[in-house]
Amino acid sequence: VGVAENSRSRSGEQRAIRLADGSVVMLESETALKVQLGTAVRRLELDQGTARFEVAHEARPFVVFAGGGSITAHGTVFEVRMTPDRRVSVRLIRGSVEVHFPAAAQPQFQPRTRRLHPGETVSFDAAPVKKAADQPIAPPAEAQAEDARDYREVRLADLVGEANRHAAVPI
Numbered sequence: 001v002g003v004a005e006n007s008r009s010r011s012g013e014q015r016a017i018r019l020a021d022g023s024v025v026m027l028e029s030e031t032a033l034k035v036q037l038g039t040a041v042r043r044l045e046l047d048q049g050t051a052r053f054e055v056a057h058e059a060r061p062f063v064v065f066a067g068g069g070s071i072t073a074h075g076t077v078f079e080v081r082m083t084p085d086r087r088v089s090v091r092l093i094r095g096s097v098e099v100h101f102p103a104a105a106q107p108q109f110q111p112r113t114r115r116l117h118p119g120e121t122v123s124f125d126a127a128p129v130k131k132a133a134d135q136p137i138a139p140p141a142e143a144q145a146e147d148a149r150d151y152r153e154v155r156l157a158d159l160v161g162e163a164n165r166h167a168a169v170p171i
Contacts, residue, residue, distance in 0.1 A: 005034075005035050006032075006033070006034050006035075007025075007027060007031075007032075007033045007034075007035065008027075008031070008032045008033070009027040009028065009029060009030060009031045009049065010029070010030070011029055011030050012029050013027075013029055014026065014027065014028055014029065015027045017035075019035060019037060019042075019056075020037055021037055021042060021056050021058060021060070022056035022058075023042070023053065023054060023055050023056040023062065024053075024054040025044075025051055025052070025053055025054075026051065026052040026054075027049065027050075027051050028049055028050035028051065028052075029049065030048065030049050031046070031048060031049025031050055031051055032046070032047040032048045032049060033045065033046055033047070033049075033051055034047070037060075038060075039060075040060060041060055041061050041063060042060050042061065042062045042063065043063055043065070044062075044063070044064045044065070045064075045065045045066070046064060046065070046066040046080050046082055047082070048082050048084075049081070049082060050079065050080070050081040050082075051064075051079070051080055052077070052078070052079045052093075053073070053076075053077065053078055053079070053080070054077050055073050055074065055075055055076050055077070055078075055095075056075065057074060057075035058074070058075075061074065062074060064080055066080050066082050066088045066126070067082060067086060067087075067088035067102065067124065067125070067126025067127060068102030068126055068127025069088060069099065069100055069101050069102045069124060069126075069127070070099075070100045071090055071097050071098070071099050071100075072097060072098045072100070073095060073096070073097040073098075074095075075095060076092070076093075076094055076095025076096060076097060077092075077093040077094040077095060078090065078091060078092045078093055078094075078095070078097050078116075079091045079093065081158075081161075081162075082126065083158065083161060086125065086126040087123055087124070087125055087126065087155070087158060088123065088124055088125075088126055089121060089122070089123040089158050089162070090116065090121065090122050090123075091120075091121040091162075092116040092117065092118055092119065092120050092121075093118065093119075094118055095118070096115060096116065096117065096118075097115070097116050098113055098114070098115050098116075099113065099114050099115075099116060099122055100112060100113050101113070101114070101124050102124070102126070102127030103127070123155060123158050
């Protein structure tokens, strides 16, 4: 039997949530997240805002759905952001994740999946809204360790948004 819950942070609020599996999710201001911890998979849906995931090591895949894509991790730290203009940004802090892009977000000649390494960020336009149950679950990713950031595939507007997130005076 799984555990399901909805979490939402208010404007200006940051909130940490400890999941039953030991993972910790930090919700930024105005973030909406649905959590379903099933017997076979840990499934989360980010509907809006920004969440940082510190994933507990275990056999069940940890899958975050956002904008029609998904991010799969085991025992890692990463951040997912859904901007108001329906753009999804994934930033890996520690470990390794597999990002599965929605079909509409990738040109036909590009791969639909990309493995991120620590410090890398990738962004994509959100696909039309689909339920998480309709999305494929990616295979588990193994953890690695590095400490650098890669913004080569990030739009300037997304980078400025990232810089302004906690700034007292925005750019």
